[in-house]
Every structure is written in C-alpha cells, then in structure tokens.
Amino acid sequence: MLLHKHLLHNKKNLLAFSAGVDSTALLFLLLENNIDFDIAIVDYGLRLQSKDEVTYAQALAEEYKFKSYVYTADDIKTNFEANARTIRYNFFGELIKEHQYENLLTAHHLGDRLEWMLMQFCKGAGCVELSGMQAVDKRETYTLIRPLLHLDKQELLTYLLENKIKYFEDASNNDEKYKRNEFRHKYSNPLLKKYLAGIKKSFEYMDEDVKQLVSEISLSQCKELIYFKSSDSKRSDIIAIDKYFKSIGKLITAGEKSLLKEQNTVVISRNFVVNQTSSYVFIVPYIKAENIDKKVKEKLRLLKVEPKMRGYLASDIEVLEFLSFLLT
Numbered sequence: 001m002l003l004h005k006h007l008l009h010n011k012k013n014l015l016a017f018s019a020g021v022d023s024t025a026l027l028f029l030l031l032e033n034n035i036d037f038d039i040a041i042v043d044y045g046l047r048l049q050s051k052d053e054v055t056y057a058q059a060l061a062e063e064y065k066f067k068s069y070v071y072t073a074d075d076i077k078t079n080f081e082a083n084a085r086t087i088r089y090n091f092f093g094e095l096i097k098e099h100q101y102e103n104l105l106t107a108h109h110l111g112d113r114l115e116w117m118l119m120q121f122c123k124g125a126g127c128v129e130l131s132g133m134q135a136v137d138k139r140e141t142y143t144l145i146r147p148l149l150h151l152d153k154q155e156l157l158t159y160l161l162e163n164k165i166k167y168f169e170d171a172s173n174n175d176e177k178y179k180r181n182e183f184r185h186k187y188s189n190p191l192l193k194k195y196l197a198g199i200k201k202s203f204e205y206m207d208e209d210v211k212q213l214v215s216e217i218s219l220s221q222c223k224e225l226i227y228f229k230s231s232d233s234k235r236s237d238i239i240a241i242d243k244y245f246k247s248i249g250k251l252i253t254a255g256e257k258s259l260l261k262e263q264n265t266v267v268i269s270r271n272f273v274v275n276q277t278s279s280y281v282f283i284v285p286y287i288k289a290e291n292i293d294k295k296v297k298e299k300l301r302l303l304k305v306e307p308k309m310r311g312y313l314a315s316d317i318e319v320l321e322f323l324s325f326l327l328t
Contacts, residue, residue, distance in 0.1 A: 002029055002147040003135045013037035014101040019053035022107035024167040025156040026148055038067035040095055042088050053168050069095055081178060089249055096142050108133055108146045111153045114188040115180055128214055128239055131206045139247045152192055214239055222322045226283040237281055241274055265306050275306040287311030303327055
C-alpha cells in the first residue's frame with residue numbers, strides 16, 4: 001500500500017504523527033513493511049483528548065521500540081491553521097537537524113490532495129498548483145515523503161478496522177469554520193465517494209503532464225546567494241523560485257507571486273530579494289544598503305547589480321567576487 005518504499009528502507013525516517021486515522025494507518029503500515037522510523041507529535045492543548053493522543057503515541061513507541069518526540073505548543077490566538085502548521089514544521093525541522101533524519105513522512109492522502117486542488121482552483125491556479133502535493137518533495141535538508149498520497153481515507157479506515165487498530169477522531173475535523181473542512185465535507189468527500197477510480201487516474205495523468213510542461217531547473221548556491229540560469233519560460237522560473245522557498249519552509253503569498261510575474265525584483269517576506277534578469281535569477285537575503293565602501297559601491301554599479309541586492313553583497317566580499325566572475 002505504500003508509495004516509494006525503496007526511499008524509506010535503510011534511511012533515518014521521522015513520522016509526523018497525530019494518532020488520527022491517517023497517521024496511525026501509516027505508522028502500522030511502516031511496521032508491517034519493516035521500515036525503521038521515529039515519531040513526532042504536537043499537542044496544541046485545544047482538546048482534552050489531545051493528552052490521550054500523546055499518551056497513545058508514547059505507548060506505541062514503548063511497545064514497538066521507536067523514539068517519540070512531543071512538543072507542547074503555546075496558545076494560538078489567531079489564524080490557527082497557518083500558525084499551527086508553522087509550529088509543527090519548525091518542530092520537525094529542529095528534530096531533523098538535531099538527529100540527522102533523512103526523510104520526513106506525512107500521512108497526507110488522496111482526499112487531502114483533492115481538497116487542496118479544489119481550493120486552489122477556486123482561488124485561481126495553473127496546472128502546477130492544481131497538481132498540488134507530490135509523493136516525494138525535496139527540501140533543503142531532508143526529503144518530505146507522502147507514502148499514502150494515492151489512497152482514499154476510507155481505504156485507510158478499512159485497514160485500521162480490519163486489523164483492530166486503535167485510533168482517535170479529532171472532532172475539530174468536522175468544524176466547517178476551517179476552509180479545508182468546508183471543502184472536505186461539501187465537495188471532496190462526495191466526489192471521492194462517487195468517482196474514486198477516475199480521480200486517482202486524473203492525478204496520475206496530471207503528474208505526467210506537469211513533468212512535460214514545466215522544465216526542471218537546477219539551483220546553485222554560493223553561501224547565501226542562490227542562483228540559476230533563466231529559462232525560456234518565466235512561469236518555469238517562478239515555479240523554481242516558489243519550490244526553493246518551500247524547501248526552506250517559507251511560503252510565497254499570492255500577492256508576491258503576482259509581483260514576480262510583473263516585476264524583475266521583488267522582496268519576499270521582507271527578508272529575501274528575488275531578482276530576475278535576462279541571464280540569471282538570484283535570491284539573496286534582504287539587507288538595506290548602508291555605509292557601503294566607495295570601491296565596493298563602484299564595483300556594484302559597474303556590474304549593474306540590482307540595488308536591493310547590494311546590502312547583502314557588500315556584507316560578503318567573497319560572494320561579490322563570485323558574482324563578478326559569474327557575470328563577466
């Protein structure tokens with residue numbers, strides 16, 4: 001039942017666990033396939049049941065001899081879904097860095113992918129955005145793998161019930177104040193119930209089409225300077241930029257993506273500068289250019305470096321020398 005099992009064997013795997021249907025099914029499928037892993041669970045403290053879920057996670061770890069990491073989050077006052085995701089992935093990232101995990105495993109399934117696709121479609125999106133989640137997603141320091149992406153939640157539930165495996169139901173999954181839940185209950189679940197086989201096949205075709213439509217772009221790096229050669233398609237360049245930011249845990253907003261289409265230079269999240277030229281695309285930290293040495297300033301001017309990049313380049317002469325070599 002698992003996708004890409006060859007990427008999981010003999011690797012150091014960290015499973016994002018919640019004790020719900022999806023992650024519990026993935027946990028036992030990993031055990032069934034003799035794949036080594038540890039688990040990480042976040043307690044947001046919103047439900048009394050969350051303490052039982054943590055206890056269950058720890059009991060499984062003790063029974064099956066893997067490590068369990070627990071993080072208790074502070075109260076989230078606003079924008080729960082986005083902030084919870086940030087907390088969750090920051091926790092996973094710290095564990096990955098500290099313990100040298102190679103793969104992060106999540107239990108996203110076909111329903112999650114369809115919900116995402118429908119939400120993107122309603123906001124306005126192209127083929128790449130609509131294809132959404134991928135089973136294998138390379139990040140900066142690890143690989144994110146979704147081994148259940150081809151399976152419907154009902155298939156996972158059937159697996160748990162047939163094997164008499166305990167799991168928890170999160171009541172907040174029924175709260176339609178969260179947009180994802182609204183799409184799940186009103187649109188994606190009814191569609192999956194009626195057209196499961198066709199939806200699976202459509203995603204297979206979509207993945208094949210996206211590979212043909214979008215050029216694979218290889219990024220290079222010199223310290224904190226990220227760069228790649230501009231392609232014949234600005235769309236492909238922007239997709240590569242977006243993919244890079246996702247790899248470091250940053251999400252480009254819809255407004256920033258629109259600016260990338262219209263402007264050659266855009267400041268992303270107030271911390272990064274993206275500069276698109278006819279030859280290269282550059283991504284550097286955004287540092288205000290202040291008190292730059294006259295010789296350095298003249299060199300930057302002669303190289304015709306984008307002004308918003310100059311603060312960072314002036315702070316690292318080694319990178320400036322490399323850029324000078326690259327451009328000349």
